[in-house]
Amino acid sequence: QYPTISRIAKDYLAIQGSAVxxxxxxxxxxxxGTTRRNRLLPTTFEALQLLKSGY
Incomplete structure (x- = not known):
């Protein structure tokens, strides 16, 4: 009934999100967060994760 919308939907809805x-x-x-670092404060843990993701 709507061929253009159907083609667009097939193009975009077929894309699967990446979980990588x-x-x-x-x-x-x-x-x-290993057992040796289990006393890290949540703010410290977050800061470490942000630093690791930047490099």
């Missing part, structure tokens, strides 16, 4: 960025962030957080 979020998986990388959780992996990095797991490395930072």
């Amino acid at each position: 960025t979020s998986e990388r962030a959780f992996s990095s957080g797991g490395i930072t």
Whole structure:
């Protein structure tokens, strides 16, 4: 019934979101938040994660 909208929807709705960025962030957080660093304050943990993501 709407061929143009149908083609546009197929082009854009077929794109799957990538989870690589979020998986990388959780992996990095797991490395930072080890049992030896379990006393880090949340603000310190966040600062470390921000520094790691910038480099």
